[in-house]
Amino acid sequence: MTQQQQDNHKNRKLIAALALIIAAVAITTGVIFAFFSDVITGSGSATSGTLDLRGSFKYQVNGQPSGGTAITTSIANLNPGDAVYIYGDITNVGNKSAWLRAAFSGATIDAALKPYIYAYSGNVTQASLLAAENAAAASTAKDTALCAISGYVAGGNGGTGCAAFASTGTTGVGTVQTIQGTGTGAETDGTAGPITVGFTLYFAGYAPNAAQGKTLAISARAEGLQYRNNPSVTLTDTRWSTAESTVGINDTN
Secondary structure, eight states, rough: OHHHHHHHHHHHHHHHHHHHHHHHHHHHHHHHHHHHHOOOOOOOOOOOOOOOOOEEEEEETTTTTEEEEEETTTOOOOTTOEEEEEEEEEESSSSSOOEEOOOOOOOEOOTTGGEEEEEEEEEOOHHHHHHHHOOOOOOHHHHHHHHSSSSBBBSSOOOOOOOOSSOOOOOOOEEEEEEOOSSSTTOOOSOOOEEEEEEEEEEEEEEEGGGGGOEEEEEEEEEEEEOOOOOOOTTTGGGGGGOOEEEOTTHHH
């Protein structure tokens, strides 16, 4: 065998050996990728919060009875000069904090009675209302005096010089408060319930005989709107008109 042939033979062996090494590296690399890999995954879930107001409304006529009477009971003998405080102790068994306010709608009110019904936020005593009324002489002056009492709800009465009592729609009354939820993982913005919300209706003492035997029917409401992402809500905000969490006359849930 010539020197050239010997060199060619050696080169073929070298190439074959190198090919085996490359193949072994490729196989080994494939094994590494197949068995030395890693993946990290994560999963989660979310559930929308709940706003669930609970409570019922009661009333007191001139502060009596002290424990209140269920609003489902009619007042059969309302006298001129009577102040009716209508209130509810409200809790939120949902887990979202909420803006909370009292409201009412005048479902039915006789035209002869309408000018002599005044509405106020909170509990306004009969004594303070009578004192203001009796300090004035003429009926127009009495009307002005009653409208000037703190807590008077504009549009909540039908006195001569004041806006007419709303016979349709809902009128919000009082300061908007923030109530906490009590459900699982509840938000803690605001005050833990129960929170008392309410308003006073006053049957003016200067009402004439034409107001006798007339009917006034109202619906009392506690309305809630979510607190988070609603940082500023006013009584005139149109968002209240779509409030669904309510406590009506017969709702004791």
